[in-house]
Amino acid sequence: MSETFTKGMARNIYYGGSLFFILVFLALxxxxxxxxxxxTNADQLTEAVIRGKHIYESNNCSGCHSLLGEGAYxxxxxGNVFHRRGGEAGFKYFLPAWxxxxxxxxxxxRQMPQFNLTDQQLSDLTEFLEWTAKINTNDWPPNIEG
Amino acid sequence: MSSQTLFxxxxxxxAKPYFVFALMLFVGQILFGLIMGxxxxxxxxxFPLLPFNVARMVHTNLLIVWLLFGFMGAxxxxxxxxxxxxxxxxxxxxxxxxxxxxxxxLTILGYLFVPYATLAEMTGNNILATMGREFLEQxxxxxxxxxxxxxxxxxxxxxxxxxxxxxxxxxxxxxxLIGLALLFLFxxxxxxxxxxxxxxxxxxxxxxxxxxxELIMASILAYVxxxxxxxxxxxxxxxxxxxxxxxxxxxxxxxxxxxxxxxAPGVWLWVGSxxxxxxxxxxxxxxxxxxxxxxxxxREHPNKAAxxxxxxxxxxxFLGAGVWGxxxxxxxxxxxxxxxxxxxxxGHMAFYGAYAMIVMCIIxxxxxxxxxxxxxxxxxxxxxxxxxxxxxxxxxxxxTLFLTGAGVVxxxxxxxxxxxxxxxxxxxxxxxxxxxxxxLISGVGFLIGLICYLLSFKKSLQTAADDRPxxxxxxxx
Numbered sequence: 001m002s003e004t005f006t007k008g009m010a011r012n013i014y015y016g017g018s019l020f021f022i023l024v025f026l027a028l029x030x031x032x033x034x035x036x037x038x039x040t041n042a043d044q045l046t047e048a049v050i051r052g053k054h055i056y057e058s059n060n061c062s063g064c065h066s067l068l069g070e071g072a073y074x075x076x077x078x079g080n081v082f083h084r085r086g087g088e089a090g091f092k093y094f095l096p097a098w099x100x101x102x103x104x105x106x107x108x109x110r111q112m113p114q115f116n117l118t119d120q121q122l123s124d125l126t127e128f129l130e131w132t133a134k135i136n137t138n139d140w141p142p143n144i145e146g
Numbered sequence: 147m148s149s150q151t152l153f154x155x156x157x158x159x160x161a162k163p164y165f166v167f168a169l170m171l172f173v174g175q176i177l178f179g180l181i182m183g184x185x186x187x188x189x190x191x192x193f194p195l196l197p198f199n200v201a202r203m204v205h206t207n208l209l210i211v212w213l214l215f216g217f218m219g220a221x222x223x224x225x226x227x228x229x230x231x232x233x234x235x236x237x238x239x240x241x242x243x244x245x246x247x248x249x250x251x252l253t254i255l256g257y258l259f260v261p262y263a264t265l266a267e268m269t270g271n272n273i274l275a276t277m278g279r280e281f282l283e284q285x286x287x288x289x290x291x292x293x294x295x296x297x298x299x300x301x302x303x304x305x306x307x308x309x310x311x312x313x314x315x316x317x318x319x320x321x322x323l324i325g326l327a328l329l330f331l332f333x334x335x336x337x338x339x340x341x342x343x344x345x346x347x348x349x350x351x352x353x354x355x356x357x358x359x360e361l362i363m364a365s366i367l368a369y370v371x372x373x374x375x376x377x378x379x380x381x382x383x384x385x386x387x388x389x390x391x392x393x394x395x396x397x398x399x400x401x402x403x404x405x406x407x408x409x410a411p412g413v414w415l416w417v418g419s420x421x422x423x424x425x426x427x428x429x430x431x432x433x434x435x436x437x438x439x440x441x442x443x444x445r446e447h448p449n450k451a452a453x454x455x456x457x458x459x460x461x462x463x464f465l466g467a468g469v470w471g472x473x474x475x476x477x478x479x480x481x482x483x484x485x486x487x488x489x490x491x492x493g494h495m496a497f498y499g500a501y502a503m504i505v506m507c508i509i510x511x512x513x514x515x516x517x518x519x520x521x522x523x524x525x526x527x528x529x530x531x532x533x534x535x536x537x538x539x540x541x542x543x544x545x546t547l548f549l550t551g552a553g554v555v556x557x558x559x560x561x562x563x564x565x566x567x568x569x570x571x572x573x574x575x576x577x578x579x580x581x582x583x584x585x586l587i588s589g590v591g592f593l594i595g596l597i598c599y600l601l602s603f604k605k606s607l608q609t610a611a612d613d614r615p616x617x618x619x620x621x622x623x
Contacts, residue, residue, distance in 0.1 A: 068408045115263070143564060
């Protein structure tokens with residue numbers, strides 16, 4: 001690098017540039033905060049949904065599954081599982097039955113553990129995944145398979 | 147040979163247990179990685195003894211913790227020298243080593259032997275829920291322990307810098323370490339709204355690995371380059387500032403590439419795409435930096451292996467974090483690739499190239515001195531170390547290529563077709579088995595490389611007596 005570009009100038013770009021973009025970042029966080037309630041239907045964020053999220057976390061579901069594309073890639077995406085597995089009519093029956101049937105024990109196939117959730121917990125988890133499926137995700141995932 | 151001729155301050159020695167323990171955890175990380183690699187193919191391997199989610203948690207958490215041990219070891223080694231004074235409190239550093247090591251071991255044992263839901267209940271997750279989010283799976287007491295260790299560590303190295311000489315290297319390193327600790331506090335914030343949760347979760351994850359960790363990496367690299375090339379500090383530090391400026395200017399708003407599909411507003415599609423496109427730049431400059439400094443070297447340092455790690459980490463970080471990151475960072479591309487094996491490909495090479503390799507770089511430079519062997523290990527030991535370097539690095543290139551292949555096919559089958567025509571998740575996985583086998587074989591290659599690397603430490607002891615390089619007097623300054 002040439003002599004006209006000094007260490008001091010580089011340092012100032014580092015401090016000034018970082019500070020500037022931190023401020024822009026915080027402004028965008030403010031904007032995001034303003035839009036999240038509407039995009040996530042925060043008015044439908046019931047106690048059951050909140051309990052369902054806690055169950056999702058306490059059983060480390062993200063250790064195998066992705067949720068809105070984040071988590072592990074060992075098992076199916078769950079952000080739209082509500083739409084994939086029964087929707088309004090059927091999902092509330094599908095999920096508890098599915099969870100109770102695990103593990104399938106098919107030799108060589110990936111196995112989902114039995115988490116021994118109560119009916120109440122299964123219902124909460126169902127509510128959580130239904131609420132999640134209705135978040136405005138800019139139309140992601142591209143199709144029903146997640 | 148007294149250690150005084152090898153490094154300047156007695157307190158630099160506290161780095162040694164940190165480096166040794168980091169490498170022990172690294173071995174554990176790789177073993178669990180191999181188990182997972184097999185579980186990807188034989189789905190019920192070790193089930194229900196070790197379900198995939200537990201193996202994955204151990205694999206990723208060991209990675210994070212061994213890198214943190216490595217960063218702390220690096221700081222304890224280089225900060226006294228840069229500040230030109232003894233470490234504020236070597237005793238505190240050793241005490242914190244044991245606290246962190248015990249917390250780490252207990253956490254891993256908890257993951258392995260207690261069902262996760264029980265572990266959550268036992269450790270207060272019903273009072274303050276922080277667990278069960280990717281990479282932040284640690285029980286609350288562990289997270290508190292990390293904060294305590296980080297505060298004691300920052301106090302210790304911070305006092306050393308405050309009382310001593312301030313150089314660009316130690317100031318940038320301190321900024322990175324303080325940022326690391328501050329951003330970790332978001333691990334305690336778990337909003338009830340999933341979108342908001344994810345939004346701030348990235349303040350830890352992205353702003354670590356694509357933000358402040360780059361400061362840590364660049365400053366360690368700058369330190370090693372000053373030492374092994376003898377190039378004027380002014381020149382090195384100018385490069386360092388340019389790199390970290392580019393890292394933060396691109397990386398902070400680059401966070402937006404994680405905000406495309408989680409419920410955040412549409413503005414992030416543009417901000418994330420544009421700024422994360424710039425994110426390869428700091429890594430590209432790091433490549434220029436490492437090769438330039440080594441080409442313009444003013445001395446022939448006997449530790450060729452350390453120089454190889456310095457060039458290697460820059461190149462592999464550029465490929466893994468820069469190129470493989472850019473591959474899927476534009477919103478229209480990421481729409482199809484998000485949450486598929488492409489992400490795994492990028493994650494593996496980026497973490498190895500940028501962070502595993504920079505820690506092995508400082509270990510390569512510092513360990514011969516810390517062990518009293520000399521400026522450098524014997525030639526035989528360096529050759530063994532380079533075998534480790536090449537085997538691990540080439541294996542990681544193949545792991546990345548095979549996961550990329552898996553990801554492309556996965557996207558082709560599951561993501562690109564319309565609903566109805568698209569293949570289901572599990573059916574798609576069945577089509578990827580060839581890639582997963584090849585990835586597993588590459589993983590075995592990586593383990594062999596790691597064994598060579600570890601054996602090089604033994605070899606340097608065996609051959610130290612008869613094949614000891616002559617230390618250069620200038621190096622002690």
